[in-house]
Amino acid sequence: MARQLDYHTIREIFTRFRAAEPEPKGELEHLNAFTLVVAVALSAQATDAGVNRATRELFKVADTPQKMLDLGEEGLTEYIKTIGLYRNKAKNVIKLSRILVEQYGGEVPSSRAALESLPGVGRKTANVVLNMWWSHPAQAVDTHIYRVGNRTGIAPGKNVEIVERAIEDHVPAEFQRHAHHWLILHGRYICLARKPRCPDCLIADLCLYEDKTPAPKGAA
Known part of the structure; x- marks a missing residue:
């Protein structure tokens, strides 16, 4: 069973996400x-x-x-x-x-x-x-969110439905509106599938992922 982060840690994670990107947007272009x-x-x-x-x-x-x-x-x-x-x-x-x-x-x-x-x-x-x-607080779980949810301990689950429920159950209400965008963007650009960019991750100190990518040799 994948480990689940506690409420206070999850709150801190999303507080950092919000500080870095207060109004995250989906990347699909549309008119209506x-x-x-x-x-x-x-x-x-x-x-x-x-x-x-x-x-x-x-x-x-x-x-x-x-x-x-x-x-x-x-x-x-x-x-x-x-x-x-x-x-x-x-x-x-x-x-x-x-x-x-x-x-x-x-x-x-x-x-x-x-x-x-x-x-x-x-x-x-x-x-x-x-x-x-x-603007409903609906959680659209794709491969990025499924990976990030399980890897970090924010929302572990063996399928997308369980991960969706875990986000709804464990992410504080004030972050529900943008939760899926923060998680998608994090998975798309930082928490990559094959080689996550852990040295560049703003929640690396809170994440439960044990096999973290080391910083390049010589990096400050």
Whole structure:
């Protein structure tokens, strides 16, 4: 069983995260709730940077569900073919656009259950949209958060659902709004999978990870 940090240590960790980055932002570019849903759905097994390169031009011509339907599956495919699994993702985006037009008047619903009912939208995608667009304290656990949660002891768990609950249970309420962004950014740029940048880490003294990367020889 992975070890769990105590409440006071977790509070100190997030106090440091907040001091370093008071208003962390997601890196997926979007114009409205619909383009956010599409961007997050496209980002599965793809990088944010790669998705952004494709959607910058796509969202100029299709930034609403109806415009996406007008573009059509083949038209959409031309914009996103640099993204992994693009054919299946194109099908899902067209299907979810049709549902939004026919069942929700072209608006993106603000409930998790409704979001999760859309093709290609799972719990993680729904949580990202709830957090980034409606400011809900939802925790979207991706591979970065799963790694950081377990490695540090902030939110250990054997699957993403347990890690999500651990964040909700153990991170103080005042940090819940931005918790998943701080953890994603930490995992993306500092707590790397293969060789974490422990000498550059602002929580290295609090983290439970035993196999810390040593500082380079000769470093001050």
